[in-house]
Amino acid sequence: MATLKDVAKLACVDVSTVSRALNNTGYVHPDTKKRVYAAAKELGYHPNVMAQALRQGKRRTIGIIVPSFFLSVFAGIVTGINQEAQRRNYAVLLCNSGYDSAVEKECLNRLRSGFIDGLIIGPTGRNSRLIQDIQAAGTPVVQVIRDQIPRMNSIVADYENTACEAVKYLYRLGSRGIGFLGGNGQIVPFRDRYDGYRRAIRELGLEELTIPESFVGHTFEFGYHQTQELLFRYPQLDAIITSVDAQGLGALRMLKEQKKRVPDEVRVMSLTGHSIGAMLETSMTAMEIPAIEMGRSAVQMLLEEIDAPEDSRLTPKRLVFTAELVEREST
Amino acid sequence: MATLKDVAKLACVDVSTVSRALNNTGYVHPDTKKRVYAAAKELGYHPNVMAQALRQGKRRTIGIIVPSFFLSVFAGIVTGINQEAQRRNYAVLLCNSGYDSAVEKECLNRLRSGFIDGLIIGPTGRNSRLIQDIQAAGTPVVQVIRDQIPRMNSIVADYENTACEAVKYLYRLGSRGIGFLGGNGQIVPFRDRYDGYRRAIRELGLEELTIPESFVGHTFEFGYHQTQELLFRYPQLDAIITSVDAQGLGALRMLKEQKKRVPDEVRVMSLTGHSIGAMLETSMTAMEIPAIEMGRSAVQMLLEEIDAPEDSRLTPKRLVFTAELVEREST
DNA sequence: CTGAAAGCGCTTACAG
C-alpha cells in the first residue's frame, strides 16, 4: 500500500508537506496542494490508521462488550451504537461476552491494551473492579442497560417504575393473580424490576406470585419452564409479567401447550420490549425500550467524555430512558 | 499507561531485553527475565497493540461487515466469528451495513486503511469492485452466506438443493399448491433458492405460485404482505416456503389474521432456520443452517489465507454447508 | 509557504 513517503516522492515535496496538505493543517500553497492531491489519488493513498493512532495517542475506535445480541435488547443497542459511531467517524470493536464473566474478562484485557478511546459495556456484573481500573487508567466507560457499577456513567431505563406500571396496567384490565418472571438478582435491572413488581403488588393489596429462583436465565427456556411452575403453584394466576421478551416467548409457548387462552385466561406482557412482540402470532404487549436511541446516546455520552479534560470526568453521568407501554393482543 | 521503557527502567535493562523477555524471543538470562516480569507486573504493563501492529505489519484484527444481525442468520454468523476469533486471539471489528450499499462502502473504506488483516463480509452486492480491490491490495476476504463475487473465498449453504428438498418434503406431506416467498434476485442465495423451488415444482409437475416482485425485503413485513397476496391470487395455496425466518413469522401472522389454520389448511416453512422457529407459538419447520459453525469456519478460512504466502492465495476456496430439515408444528 | 528532525511504542537484525 502507498505511504505518505510515496506520495511525497511523486509530488516532489516533503512528507510533512503532504501531511499538512491532506489534513488541512497549516498553510500549503494551492499549487502544491493540487499536486499532492493528484499524487495521493493516483497512488490510491489511504493513511495508515495505526500509525496515526500511535502518533496522536487517539484511535477513533470505541469498544463495546455486550452479553449477547440474539433476541435481546442488546441487538438494538448495538445497532444504535454502530449508527452513531459511524456518523462520528469512529470504528467499533464489538465483543460478545455471552453472559460469561471469564470471557468478559478476556475481552476487557484485550481492549485495554491501547486499542480503544472508550468503552461501552453491558456488564455481566463480575468484573467491576477491572472495569473501574480501566476507567481509572484514563479510558472513559459508559454502562448500558445495566448500571451495575455505582458512580460510573450509565444509560438505563427506569426499570422499577416500568415494572410497577405494568402491574397497575394489568390490574386495570382486571387481573388479580399477577405472576412475575425475574432474572439474576445480582444484576441491577432485574433487581429493580422485581422491586417495582413488589411495590405495586403491595400497593394494590395483591399476593406476590413468583418462583424462588434456583437457576435463572434471561431466555426462552427459562420463561417456558417457569411459566409451567407458576401455573402449577398458583391456580389463581391470570397474568404473567416477564422481565425480557425472550422469556415472554417461552411463556406464550407454555401457555399454548397447557391450552390456556391468551389473553382470556392468562395475560402476558414483557418489560423489555424490542419490537419482536409485534411479529408474533399472538402479538405481545410490552413496555418497549428505545434501544436504538439508547445505543446512540451511549456513543454521544462516551465521546463527550473522551473529548473532555480528564479532571472534568469526575461526576458520573446518568441518562434514564422511559419505557413505553405498547398494547398488543396478549393482554 | 506504562510502556516498555518504564519497565526497562524499573528492571534496569534495555527495552530490547524487555521485549525479548516478554515475548519469549531470543535468550534472556532467567534472573533478568524474572526481574522483567516482576517489573511488568508491578507497573501493570500491557503492550500497546497499535505500536506492535505498526512495527510488525500485523494487527491481529479481522473486520466483519454484515447486512444486519437482528432476527437474521447473521446473528449466528457473528456469534461464531466472535467465538473463533477470540480463541485465536484476534480482535473483531464489526460493521453493520444495514442492507445499504452506501453504508457498506464507507465501512469498506474505513477498514481498508491499515486496520485489519482480513475481512469477512456478507455483501450487499453493490460494491463487488471495491471488495475485489481490497483483496487485490493484499487483504484476504471471505464471503459468508452470500457468495456474491465469483472466484472469491466463500462459506455458504447449498441453497438450491435446500429449496428443492423443502418442496419435495411438503409434497410428501400432501401439499400440491406450494407458494414461495423469495428475495432480491440479485443476491445469489435468493436466486438459488428460487431456482431450486422452480426445479422441484417442475419435476413434480406442479404449478409455480409466486408473486412477481415489486419491492423485496427479507423482513417480517415482506412475509406478511406477500402472504396476503399469495392467498388472494391462489385459492389452491396449501403451503408456503419462505426464504428466511423473518418472512416466515410474517406468513404465520397473516395466516392467523386470515383465520387459516396452520398446518391443516396451509403449511409453512423457512429455508434459513436459525433457532427462532422453535420458540414460536406455532413452532415453525425450517431447513436449519449451522450459522455459528459457519461463522467459525469463516474465521478459520480467513486466518489460513492470512498466514499463507501471497502467491498461494490464487485459488479461491469454497465451503458448502448443508441445511438440515427440522420438523415442527407448522407442517 | 516548506523542509528537517524528533518521536509515538514497539521489534529485530546486528554487534559484542
Add this chain to the structure above:
DNA sequence: CTGAAAGCGCTTACAG
C-alpha cells in the same frame, strides 16, 4: 546473554 540502532508510517513544533 544484552545493548545500541534502525525503522514501521505518521504528525507536529521549529526553523528558515
